[in-house]
Amino acid sequence: MNKAGDWEDSSPERLYVITGGRSGASVPAALDLVTLIVAKSGPRHGMQPEQAAIIRLCQAPLSVAEISAYLSLPVSVVTVLLSDLLIDKQVMARAPVQPALLPDRALIEAVIDGLQKL
Amino acid sequence: MDFRSSEQALGPRSEDVLPETTTAAVKVVIVGGFGVGKTTLVGAVSEIRPLTTEETMTQAGVGVDDTHGVERKTSTTVAMDFGRISINEELVLYLFGTPGQQRFWFLWRGLFEGALGAVVLVDTRRLEVSFDVIGRLEEWRVPFVVAVNSFPDAPPYPIEEIRGALDLPASVPIVECDARLRGSSRDVLMALMRYLQSLAVSSAAIEAS
Numbered sequence: 001m002n003k004a005g006d007w008e009d010s011s012p013e014r015l016y017v018i019t020g021g022r023s024g025a026s027v028p029a030a031l032d033l034v035t036l037i038v039a040k041s042g043p044r045h046g047m048q049p050e051q052a053a054i055i056r057l058c059q060a061p062l063s064v065a066e067i068s069a070y071l072s073l074p075v076s077v078v079t080v081l082l083s084d085l086l087i088d089k090q091v092m093a094r095a096p097v098q099p100a101l102l103p104d105r106a107l108i109e110a111v112i113d114g115l116q117k118l
Numbered sequence: 119m120d121f122r123s124s125e126q127a128l129g130p131r132s133e134d135v136l137p138e139t140t141t142a143a144v145k146v147v148i149v150g151g152f153g154v155g156k157t158t159l160v161g162a163v164s165e166i167r168p169l170t171t172e173e174t175m176t177q178a179g180v181g182v183d184d185t186h187g188v189e190r191k192t193s194t195t196v197a198m199d200f201g202r203i204s205i206n207e208e209l210v211l212y213l214f215g216t217p218g219q220q221r222f223w224f225l226w227r228g229l230f231e232g233a234l235g236a237v238v239l240v241d242t243r244r245l246e247v248s249f250d251v252i253g254r255l256e257e258w259r260v261p262f263v264v265a266v267n268s269f270p271d272a273p274p275y276p277i278e279e280i281r282g283a284l285d286l287p288a289s290v291p292i293v294e295c296d297a298r299l300r301g302s303s304r305d306v307l308m309a310l311m312r313y314l315q316s317l318a319v320s321s322a323a324i325e326a327s
Binding site: 056072114116 | 128129130135136137138140141142143144145163169170171172173174200202203204205206209210211212214226228229231232234300304307308311312314315318319322
């Protein structure tokens with residue numbers, strides 16, 4: 001058995017504490033796995049450690065998926081943390097390009113050009 | 119997961135930091151059964167070492183013989199590997215490799231929403247694992263191409279035989295690839311983009327007529 005305070009990183013208890021018990025359900029639907037997040041300033045004193053870590057990571061644009069990977073936190077937890085930071089205007093979100101039902105030709109051509117350089 | 123790679127915990131390497139000019143991201147989903155080579159393909163073309171994002175499935179231990187009062191909930195961690203390709207100064211492409219079973223897809227809400235398209239990676243020895251995936255993509259109207267990962271010990275099949283086995287219309291491209299090779303994996307993505315381009319062109323033609 002684990003000792004108190006010696007939680008598994010992914011234990012429900014730890015994730016519950018980090019998010020204040022909220023689940024991803026209340027998160028703005030605008031946050032996608034590839035929404036790019038950019039911090040507006042450095043971490044503030046007294047910030048929750050996970051939020052401070054997000055601010056440090058996002059000094060340059062970084063996707064929600066990458067934040068989740070680097071912090072080893074589930075995406076659903078990261079989106080809860082991010083929505084607080086967004087409300088507090090600590091970070092900005094650059095929404096992903098949402099292709100309509102049919103792909104945008106200019107966008108596809110840009111991707112083809114980029115892939116050709118690989 | 120208990121074990122964390124310290125490398126991943128540090129954040130991006132300095133050469134992996136996206137330029138400030140990056141304003142938009144697009145995604146492509148690589149779907150396939152376990153061991154079909156999704157992560158290999160992502161790793162072959164990604165400019166960053168593939169990363170892993172996790173989602174936790176929590177079960178309150180329904181039906182489990184918990185007789186000890188306060189019990190730990192059981193949680194299962196499901197991982198999804200992904201990579202990244204910078205297209206130009208403004209645009210970045212993310213590639214997500216996800217298991218074929220749709221029960222995993224709902225863990226990452228909106229995984230297919232807004233995706234440019236998908237690549238269904240198949241192994242000719244286990245084509246049947248792709249039936250469900252293909253049906254779901256068709257239903258969700260996610261454009262996709264099929265890439266046959268040529269494993270050395272897999273018997274070669276003519277493309278049209280694979281098309282028949284997967285019951286795919288002639289319009290859906292099927293390409294062969296070696297997911298270990300960058301050029302070959304790049305060509306798979308290129309096949310998807312050309313297909314998307316053809317869809318855009320044909321829809322424009324329909325509008326014009």
